[in-house]
Amino acid sequence: MEVKMIDVSVHNGVIDWDKVKASGIGGVLMRCGYGSDIESQDDKMFKRNADECSRLGIPFGVYLYSYAKNTDMAKSEADHALRLVKGYKLSYPLYIDVEEASQSGIAKDVVKVFCEAVKAAGYMPGVYANENWWNNYLVGVDSYTKWVAKYGVNNGQPGNKPNVSNFDIWQYTSKGSCDGIGSSGLDMNICYRDFPAELGGSKPAPAQPKKSNEEIAKEVLAGAWGNGDDRKNRLSAAGYDYNAIQAIVNQKAAPAPAKKSNEEIAKEVLAGAWGNGDDRKNRLSAAGYDYNAIQAIVNQKAAPAPAKKSNEEIAKEVLAGAWGNGDDRKNRLSAAGYDYNAIQAIVNQKAAPAPAKKSNEEIAKEVLAGKWGNNPQRKAKLEAAGYNYATIQALVNKMC
Numbered sequence: 001m002e003v004k005m006i007d008v009s010v011h012n013g014v015i016d017w018d019k020v021k022a023s024g025i026g027g028v029l030m031r032c033g034y035g036s037d038i039e040s041q042d043d044k045m046f047k048r049n050a051d052e053c054s055r056l057g058i059p060f061g062v063y064l065y066s067y068a069k070n071t072d073m074a075k076s077e078a079d080h081a082l083r084l085v086k087g088y089k090l091s092y093p094l095y096i097d098v099e100e101a102s103q104s105g106i107a108k109d110v111v112k113v114f115c116e117a118v119k120a121a122g123y124m125p126g127v128y129a130n131e132n133w134w135n136n137y138l139v140g141v142d143s144y145t146k147w148v149a150k151y152g153v154n155n156g157q158p159g160n161k162p163n164v165s166n167f168d169i170w171q172y173t174s175k176g177s178c179d180g181i182g183s184s185g186l187d188m189n190i191c192y193r194d195f196p197a198e199l200g201g202s203k204p205a206p207a208q209p210k211k212s213n214e215e216i217a218k219e220v221l222a223g224a225w226g227n228g229d230d231r232k233n234r235l236s237a238a239g240y241d242y243n244a245i246q247a248i249v250n251q252k253a254a255p256a257p258a259k260k261s262n263e264e265i266a267k268e269v270l271a272g273a274w275g276n277g278d279d280r281k282n283r284l285s286a287a288g289y290d291y292n293a294i295q296a297i298v299n300q301k302a303a304p305a306p307a308k309k310s311n312e313e314i315a316k317e318v319l320a321g322a323w324g325n326g327d328d329r330k331n332r333l334s335a336a337g338y339d340y341n342a343i344q345a346i347v348n349q350k351a352a353p354a355p356a357k358k359s360n361e362e363i364a365k366e367v368l369a370g371k372w373g374n375n376p377q378r379k380a381k382l383e384a385a386g387y388n389y390a391t392i393q394a395l396v397n398k399m400c
Helices: 017-022 046-056 071-085 107-120 131-136 213-221 228-237 242-253 261-272 275-286 291-302 311-319 326-335 340-352 361-368 377-384 388-397
Strands: 003-008 027-034 058-066 094-098 125-130 145-149 169-173 187-191
Touching: 017 046, 017 340, 027 046, 027 071, 046 058, 046 071, 058 125, 071 094, 071 107, 094 107, 107 125, 145 213, 145 291, 213 242, 228 242, 261 291, 275 291, 311 340, 326 340, 340 388, 361 388, 377 388
Parallel strands: 003 027, 027 058, 058 094, 094 125, 125 145, 145 169
Antiparallel strands: 003 187, 169 187
8 A cells, every 4th residue: 555645844834735635645744843942942833734634534643843952852752742732533653753863872762762762652653764864773663663765866756665574654755735724834744554444543533614714714704603602602603613603703813923034034043042952943934934034144243353453564555556536445345354543543654755864064163162962872763863974973063
């Protein structure tokens, strides 16, 4: 048997599950969250996705993206997944997704702790990894069902199957598409095992034709379902979940919270508020921010400022023509963080012609006139002014 499946997360946006079902998709694997058991790391679309698949009778399983670097973290991740799947009927296993490079050396231990906790809770555990990981870091991990990623040319179509023993699901591309999912790029899978039959979820009863909660919420906002208790009674009588629909109505009616600027978020990143690596990327993307734009600002702010040259050095460059003239020079120096006035003063000083020097004969006459004092002051003053004391004194002696 072969069943066409998709796997989804918050990155696929708000999904029209009625259209997905009508497209012929046979099953879904949905992300419930990532990392340790922290509510902020729940997948923001998991509850909606699980509720909609349950409503429509679409068989689904669940996976949690792992960051565990030790067995304690793996246990917390299992608790995270089990908290979120509580109350749902899974027709496919509960998987741990291992692919972080930092996990390669401890992957087997992480997988075992997670899967045994899942099994103890009454769910079928499974492991997701790519072909390379199965053949290098997960060799011998055969106690749990395998979900293997191998894309080949990744053109949206299946290529060569994974060279991994006894796998049950093959993720063959990240460039698929499906009615009801508008995001660019969708993970597509083929399942070779009848999990719904094994887990008691095969052939779920077809759902009654029913509008989605999103559609009903729009009708509520348009005034079609009344207000207060009248609305609640009418929705309940029609078989809808009043609380779920009212939550959507409240969300749509509330003004969107003001988003922080990329500059503000970059400062928060530098302060450690958004984690590191893929964790940071996932959290920023889930919050609706442009990861690449923010990371560029972070990199710019984190880079050490280049060492500044001294005013003397810059003045020499100005005299050599490196900084232009007039306003152009002023603008360029200011933009580079230099004090234009201070540098220009040095330039003017260096560029000013040296005053013409008097002849030794003239200076000797000034000495005789008493303008240069007597020794030792005379000698010091003459030498400081750049004159040869011995030469001038000889002329003075001669003139006497």
